[in-house]
Amino acid sequence: MRSLDGMLRSITSRREWSVSGSTAERSPVSRGARDLVLAQGAKFVLQFGSLAILSRILSPAEFGVVAMATAIVALGEVVRDAGISTATIQASELPTALRSNLFWLSVAIGGVLSAALFVAAPVVGRIYANEAVVDVVRVLSCVFIIASLGAQYRASLVRGLRFRPVAVADGMAYGVGALVAVLAALWGAGVWALVVQQIVIAIVTSAALAIASAWLPGRPRRHVGTRPILRVGWNILLTQAIGSLSRNADALVIGRYFGASALGYYNRGFQLMMLPMSQISGPATSVALPVLSRAREEPERLRKLAERAQSAFLVPLFVGIGLIVVLAPLIVQILLGDGWDRASDIVRILGLGAAFQGASYLSYWLFVSTGQTGLHFRLTLATRPVLVCALLVGAAFGMDGVAWAYSLSTGGIWVASLYALRATPGLRVGVFFRNAALLLFVHVGAVVIALVVGGQSSSLVTSAVLGGSAYALAIIVGYLLVRDCRLAAVVAIEFIRSSISKIG
Numbered sequence: 001m002r003s004l005d006g007m008l009r010s011i012t013s014r015r016e017w018s019v020s021g022s023t024a025e026r027s028p029v030s031r032g033a034r035d036l037v038l039a040q041g042a043k044f045v046l047q048f049g050s051l052a053i054l055s056r057i058l059s060p061a062e063f064g065v066v067a068m069a070t071a072i073v074a075l076g077e078v079v080r081d082a083g084i085s086t087a088t089i090q091a092s093e094l095p096t097a098l099r100s101n102l103f104w105l106s107v108a109i110g111g112v113l114s115a116a117l118f119v120a121a122p123v124v125g126r127i128y129a130n131e132a133v134v135d136v137v138r139v140l141s142c143v144f145i146i147a148s149l150g151a152q153y154r155a156s157l158v159r160g161l162r163f164r165p166v167a168v169a170d171g172m173a174y175g176v177g178a179l180v181a182v183l184a185a186l187w188g189a190g191v192w193a194l195v196v197q198q199i200v201i202a203i204v205t206s207a208a209l210a211i212a213s214a215w216l217p218g219r220p221r222r223h224v225g226t227r228p229i230l231r232v233g234w235n236i237l238l239t240q241a242i243g244s245l246s247r248n249a250d251a252l253v254i255g256r257y258f259g260a261s262a263l264g265y266y267n268r269g270f271q272l273m274m275l276p277m278s279q280i281s282g283p284a285t286s287v288a289l290p291v292l293s294r295a296r297e298e299p300e301r302l303r304k305l306a307e308r309a310q311s312a313f314l315v316p317l318f319v320g321i322g323l324i325v326v327l328a329p330l331i332v333q334i335l336l337g338d339g340w341d342r343a344s345d346i347v348r349i350l351g352l353g354a355a356f357q358g359a360s361y362l363s364y365w366l367f368v369s370t371g372q373t374g375l376h377f378r379l380t381l382a383t384r385p386v387l388v389c390a391l392l393v394g395a396a397f398g399m400d401g402v403a404w405a406y407s408l409s410t411g412g413i414w415v416a417s418l419y420a421l422r423a424t425p426g427l428r429v430g431v432f433f434r435n436a437a438l439l440l441f442v443h444v445g446a447v448v449i450a451l452v453v454g455g456q457s458s459s460l461v462t463s464a465v466l467g468g469s470a471y472a473l474a475i476i477v478g479y480l481l482v483r484d485c486r487l488a489a490v491v492a493i494e495f496i497r498s499s500i501s502k503i504g
């Protein structure tokens with residue numbers, strides 16, 4: 001959390017990271033970025049707390065049923081947005097009439113999707129061969145129309161670099177949702193505690209964003225420039241839809257072939273492994289897209305932005321991922337309780353995939369900010385079917401096989417995304433690859449050493465202490481020996497110091 005805030009504050013404390021170099025323009029970004037990070041920190045604590053409580057009340061099968069439904073809902077969420085939010089953020093101008101048109105278009109798409117998913121719920125049940133998922137899908141279908149009411153408010157706030165209300169809305173929504181879910185689970189609501197949580201989060205988020213925007217949409221109008229936005233949004237939609245399908249394909253495969261309980265273990269393991277990145281990547285993307293978009297006409301400035309962002313983003317992310325992999329059995333025992341041991345195996349396998357996925361974020365930011373959404377779509381169209389096929393092959397080796405297939409395929413997609421950006425003026429994708437690969441090499445080596453050392457004890461606590469100590473020592477030695485990693489660490493540490501200074 002703090003390292004990201006440091007990165008964003010550094011964006012505004014250096015001339016090459018600012019829009020024009022003026023203090024007046026830098027200040028809102030700095031304050032807003034800090035607010036985003038603080039809100040994400042609060043959300044992180046709430047997420048861990050609710051996860052620990054709910055995992056001790058609900059069974060793996062109950063988590064699995066909701067995971068089956070959310071795999072479908074996640075794909076629908078991409079279609080519901082239709083790439084309009086990202087296109088709104090990227091647009092050079094956004095007149096009020098155009099903003100109103102986009103609002104009503106988002107609501108219309110959300111309404112259609114809610115109705116479509118409600119009707120199609122029995123089909124989802126047949127796909128999974130599980131009737132319990134049908135009613136869950138039907139109830140969750142309302143999330144589309146609720147979320148669509150706040151989509152344009154969020155996009156407009158982010159576009160205007162007004163990150164504080166976005167941070168408050170997200171933090172408050174998750175806090176209320178977590179509280180309602182825990183209370184419902186304690187009252188015996190079972191799987192519906194998780195369903196209600198998602199609906200409450202959607203309602204509170206949309207309401208808070210609308211209040212913060214203090215704007216009411218007008219009636220739809222013609223000839224206000226809607227089509228150019230939709231053309232950009234169309235490419236983003238297709239790219240994100242294929243990406244979402246492939247990202248959730250592992251859940252679809254496990255739910256279909258191994259059942260709700262297996263998916264429950266996998267889903268909890270996946271959430272634990274991706275939790276650090278989910279906390280960092282959201283605020284990073286919210287700030288990176290508008291800032292990088294404003295630098296797209298200045299290749300040298302864009303390159304500096306990208307290289308600094310990569311170091312500040314990946315160093316703390318890789319450290320966190322490695323630590324979770326090393327301490328997985330103890331973390332699972334503390335957060336999930338007894339009966340969830342199988343999830344620790346999934347956490348460790350998915351660690352490599354989480355690192356590759358984190359490395360891919362820079363490519364995504366650059367595709368969108370430089371207006372290369374068409375290229376991004378073609379890349380996604382070419383690579384994601386390979387991922388899905390790999391998951392199906394991995395299913396022959398059980399749940400672990402699916403996890404390995406996901407991790408290794410994600411690495412291939414990262415490499416392909418960098419290669420696709422090679423012709424972008426000013427960017428040095430070879431440097432991006434080398435920096436990330438060296439960091440990955442050092443951290444994977446440190447994890448292997450830590451697992452060997454920690455494996456000398458059968459005690460969870462002792463193993464964690466030995467493994468954690470070995471990991472820390474190996475990281476320090478690795479960074480000292482590899483010059484590029486040492487330089488990246490210096491950048492990240494500088495951002496962390498700036499963060500502490502700003503927050504303090």
